[in-house]
Amino acid sequence: MCHVSIDATALEFDGVTKRYGDLVALDALSFDIRAGEVFGFVGSNGAGKTTAMRIALGVLMADSGEVRWGGRPVTFETRRRIGYMPEERGLYPKMRVGEQLVYLARLHGLSLAAAQEHTRTWTERLGVAARMADEVEKLSLGNQQRVQLASALVHDPAVLVLDEPFSGLDPVAVEVMSQVLRDKAASGVPVLFSSHQLDLVERICDRVGIIKTGRMIACGTVDDLRGVGPEQVVVDVPGADPAWAGGVPGTSVLSAEDGRVLLQLEEGVDDQRVLTAALRAGPVREFARHRPPLTELYKHAVSTTGDPTGSEAPQLAAAGRNS
């Protein structure tokens, strides 16, 4: 599902499975992040996001399946072109910021001169240039986070895999980080990041994947995901008794507040019949399809695809393919 290898430099997860004893952490996980795309990876704690990312980076071995980049399995040599931000931040606490970034850049194969130049560039862009000579542990957590991001970017990666890059950042840093991700994507880099901040994901991602117990249960643009659920309409008839809505067959009222009613339509129900009924109740100020935020879609997806054995919302897979 959600898996199309049309792009020469896409990062693809193909049937990746990982077990820890009896616990299935990843269950034939398949999806891809296309070149130039920001892909948001969401799911509850323990759903398998981090495991998937660690497998892509070779920190963990998959039991079966593989991760490909540009159609070929990710190897040690190609892995050095990936920029990685682990979930649990990792830097030498007693090493100076500048030296640390130069060191990591060189481990990724950069020359000393290039490593120093990139270190300067990224510390300036991320606003930690003044702290180059300080030990990492002396920085505030927010600034450590910026250095961590710099360490993922310092070797000019061709793929970005970031595990919760936004956690612990102040609003300014969130803006900087978002812009960096968009810019990297614009230069043709596939960007994969995980986050629990769904409003943020909705705002900056081209596509979103929702993972649950190791399986991708929904994947596509936010609009695709909206298209998947039952249709909902909002009707505002000020002053009217919301009871009017109960008379339309094949609908159910989800909420009603000061004449503003949210209805869910069964499949095949014509929304114009709802409008007609509303007009009969009073003057209609607003009549629109309800566009639920990602938060709502996420809740819906996670709660409705509960059984780990059965059919996993096949229409979502279709949505992914259409996008």
Add this chain to the structure above:
Amino acid sequence: MSSRHDAPQVTLPTAAAVRLVAEREMRTRLRSKAYRITTVVLVVIVVALAVVMDIVNGRSTTAHVGFTEQAAALRPHVTAVATSLGQDVATTQVPDTRTGRQQLRSGKLDALVLAMQGNDLRVVVEKKLDPQLESTLTSAAGQVTLDQKITALGGDPASVAADVSQASVAVTAMEPAPHFNPQRLAVGSVAGILIYLALLGTGMSVAQGVVEEKASRVVELLLATIRPWQLMAGKVLGIGLVGLLQVAVVGVAGVLAGQLTGALSLSISATAGVVAWLVVWFILGFTLYSLVFAGLGALVSRQEDLGGATAPATMFLVVGYVVGISVLPSTPDQPIVAIMSLIPAFSPTLMPMRLAMGGVPLWQTLLSLALAVACVPLLVGVTGRLYRNGVVRTGARLRLREALKQR
């Protein structure tokens, strides 16, 4: 697609990866206060040891004996007896008894010989006569008396003395025991302490370095770029070189201090040999122990758990050292210790001590080296697996058996 993304491969040769890691370790450690302080403290200790040894030696060995004018004839006798007994006696002529007594009080003289009165040699001391000096003087007095009697009987004392000195004992040892020079025993003990401290210090540094990377999770970033064994090799190499520098600095400082103060009367080549063996065995011992320390360190995720995890390695190190330091100085050719010193777990601490003390048969030297070297590839295999399996597993301490599983 921009052109810079067209080359998906980035090669980092193993040598370059290991060197990068080693350089970081060296830079970090050379800059650390702990390393500098330990080095300075160790240098101060060996220099102080040399000075103390010199002071102790100076008091006990050279006896200063003054002679008044009346006793001047006795002076060659005392010197001759002292030489034959192997005692270091310096003789001086004093102008008169009063000056001689003053010199006794000031400590310049240990004894003042006044004259021979009958069969008695009259000697003045400040408090009491050193027993060794007393026997020397007694022998000298006997000689003088004997000479007088021979002259009285019409003989020639010089020819009798020559005949007497010709007489000697011819000994044939069935199993010649090596001769142990007490200075070499002392140097051996110092070498033992030094290599023990150096191996323990560097070994623990390796284990701490491994845990630091695990605890700070930086290892996850590193392992996305280089292989576990490259990281381990670079770490061991870097810390080892820094430790080697420390051992060499302290060893050279100790030898220099010993030679300059005169505490060591051993030849330069003998002391240089001690330092050379120390360096050889540090390199071997460090390679063996650091591999084990790195492997064991990878089993835990917190510095607090490190002591328990590395206890097996520390134990071997401590046992070798304690056995060596407590047995060897008194019985350097103890057979059980000799056997232990061939076993790679103990040889890094015991062999350099024995080599410094001398009397090690060549075959034992070579066998211990061969066994230790043969152990290296074996340990690389086992500890490499421990490290590879342990280093990304954070959380609870990993069981040894689990970590050794082939994955």
